[in-house]
Amino acid sequence: MGRSSKDKRDIFYRLAKEEGWRARSAFKLLQIDSQFNILANVTKAVDLCAAPGSWSQVLAQSLNGREGAQIVAVDLQAMSPISGVHCLQGDITSDTTAKEIIRLLGDCKAEIVVCDGAPDVTGLHHLDEYLQAQLLLSALNIATCVLKPGGVFVAKMFRSSKAGVDTLYGKVSMFFENVEVAKPRSSRASSIESFIVARNFQLPPDYTPRVGDPNLHFSVTATSDSENVIIPFVTCGDLDGYDGDTTYSLPENYQYRDPVQSPITPPYQEAIRRKKAAKTGTSGGVAEDRPKIKITVLF
Numbered sequence: 658m659g660r661s662s663k664d665k666r667d668i669f670y671r672l673a674k675e676e677g678w679r680a681r682s683a684f685k686l687l688q689i690d691s692q693f694n695i696l697a698n699v700t701k702a703v704d705l706c707a708a709p710g711s712w713s714q715v716l717a718q719s720l721n722g723r724e725g726a727q728i729v730a731v732d733l734q735a736m737s738p739i740s741g742v743h744c745l746q747g748d749i750t751s752d753t754t755a756k757e758i759i760r761l762l763g764d765c766k767a768e769i770v771v772c773d774g775a776p777d778v779t780g781l782h783h784l785d786e787y788l789q790a791q792l793l794l795s796a797l798n799i800a801t802c803v804l805k806p807g808g809v810f811v812a813k814m815f816r817s818s819k820a821g822v823d824t825l826y827g828k829v830s831m832f833f834e835n836v837e838v839a840k841p842r843s844s845r846a847s848s849i850e851s852f853i854v855a856r857n858f859q860l861p862p863d864y865t866p867r868v869g870d871p872n873l874h875f876s877v878t879a880t881s882d883s884e885n886v887i888i889p890f891v892t893c894g895d896l897d898g899y900d901g902d903t904t905y906s907l908p909e910n911y912q913y914r915d916p917v918q919s920p921i922t923p924p925y926q927e928a929i930r931r932k933k934a935a936k937t938g939t940s941g942g943v944a945e946d947r948p949k950i951k952i953t954v955l956f
């Protein structure tokens with residue numbers, strides 16, 4: 658397979674490179690916004706799990722020119738700079754990250770928090786779904802600390818077991834008046850990925866937000882867990898437009914382009930290094946330039 662093969666199989670991957678987006682995911686946020694109009698009038702936005710940064714690019718483009726606009730992008734990985742965006746290397750499960758976000762927003766809270774986060778995939782489906790759900794809860798948790806009342810929360814979820822999904826909806830519904838699930842056309846129909854779009858954030862009375870409470874426990878009587886709630890499921894993006902599952906032939910004037918931004922320190926870098934070292938027989942896996950790690954065992 659040639660290097661243009663992915664361009665043929667994945668129209669949004671090709672378009673992202675042509676239009677200057679760092680990842681095809683940009684189209685997901687653009688399509689969600691075209692349906693829900695969530696970025697209108699926003700001046701303070703937070704992008705959780707943001708690397709390589711295509712959602713931050715969409716935010717930067719939308720907020721560009723608005724008075725007092727501030728965007729904070731957070732990721733475990735280093736991110737290449739984006740004009741108009743504060744890039745913060747950090748863990749969304751950490752209290753320090755929440756404080757730093759508010760500081761970078763100018764001691765203000767945000768009107769929108771988005772999260773397209775994904776943990777490293779193990780290939781064990783049930784474990785992957787569980788980890789994704791935990792990451793979404795962590796995103797919700799930090800959102801409760803950095804969102805203004807009335808704010809919006811958008812986060813990637815996997816529609817897996819009914820019990821798992823109901824728990825997520827239940828938790829999100831406790832903080833937001835309006836909760837819907839969106840499936841952008843750029844997200845493959847074959848993928849169980851979809852996006853929670855939650856609007857009108859309100860902290861429940863007597864609830865004190867803190868990042869160290871990943872299960873969002875609080876002592877409010879929750880009626881939504883015991884009632885049957887139907888969450889609207891909305892497809893977004895132009896129905897006559899491109900479809901993420903279709904293979905399109907390449908246009909006549911097609912020219913291959915490299916991705917807009919390669920990852921700075923991708924997680925697979927170490928695996929490639931080890932594979933090369935094993936091939937050349939220099940293995941054992943520890944390169945000369947790597948820091949030696951001292952492990953102390955305490956009894």
Ligand code: SAM
Binds near residue numbers: 734
């Ligand atoms: N929305 C991004 C874009 O448009 O370019 C793509 C995000 S990528 C699918 C998922 C990201 O989640 C990875 O860069 C990963 O480092 C990040 N991530 C996973 N767990 C995280 C955590 N606990 N804190 C911060 N970032 C995390």
